[in-house]
Amino acid sequence: MKWxxxxxxxxxxxxxxxxxxxxxxxxxxxxxxxxxxxxxxLDDGKVTAIGYDETVDELLELAQLELFKxxxxxxxxxxxxxxxxxxxxxxxxxQGLTLRSNSFxxxxxxxxxxxxxxxYLSLRGTNISARSLNGICGIRLKVLQLGYTNLDETALxxxxxxxxxxxxxxxxxAITPGSISELGRLSNLRRLVVTxxxxxxxxxxxxxxxxxxxxxxxxxxx
Numbered sequence: 001m002k003w004x005x006x007x008x009x010x011x012x013x014x015x016x017x018x019x020x021x022x023x024x025x026x027x028x029x030x031x032x033x034x035x036x037x038x039x040x041x042l043d044d045g046k047v048t049a050i051g052y053d054e055t056v057d058e059l060l061e062l063a064q065l066e067l068f069k070x071x072x073x074x075x076x077x078x079x080x081x082x083x084x085x086x087x088x089x090x091x092x093x094x095q096g097l098t099l100r101s102n103s104f105x106x107x108x109x110x111x112x113x114x115x116x117x118x119x120y121l122s123l124r125g126t127n128i129s130a131r132s133l134n135g136i137c138g139i140r141l142k143v144l145q146l147g148y149t150n151l152d153e154t155a156l157x158x159x160x161x162x163x164x165x166x167x168x169x170x171x172x173x174a175i176t177p178g179s180i181s182e183l184g185r186l187s188n189l190r191r192l193v194v195t196x197x198x199x200x201x202x203x204x205x206x207x208x209x210x211x212x213x214x215x216x217x218x219x220x221x222x
Contacts, residue, residue: 041073049073051098062087069093072117078102086111094118101125101148106132115139124148124169133158145169147195147222153179160185172197177206184210189217197221 030040033050041049047068052075062083065071071091075098076083085108088097095117105127112118113135121136122145133155141162146155147169153176159168160182168186172194183189197204203221211219
């Protein structure tokens, strides 16, 4: 009987230990994220936003973030950040995602296609190209930032299919007299930002003309 009791006690202790581990695991991860330079925001005890500082340059393990089922906002910025982006597809509650100046590229866009709650996406300074934009537009984004990329005028044909867009940021390399008219197809667009457009010291003529013909769209040129 003593042996049975001792065995039961060991089993009970093991179950309690596992339970405590899984309860503490998110707290341990939060502490680790903060130690690595991340900003973690909690709402009612739940992690809803995580932001990585631009100085983070180590390999990030996004798979760990699957613990935070309520995560709504994620920002990963670096110069560059090396990262496996595939776990993004499991963060189904994401509403805002910033992937700025890091190694995110065309092959990684597949991991975003199932994020039906996503409304804000920033891919500033990444290696994104026009060929992957068609899939991204299927997410029904409201805000899309593509500034400081190497996109060319072919990107606008794809972006013109993103009918839900209200705010769009593009590099000047994507704006040409022949391509800018595509933006007129975005019936919900209310703000357009063009980056790297002032290198010549003046606003390109095609942007001025587009602004005059679309007074309902606020245009900022950087």
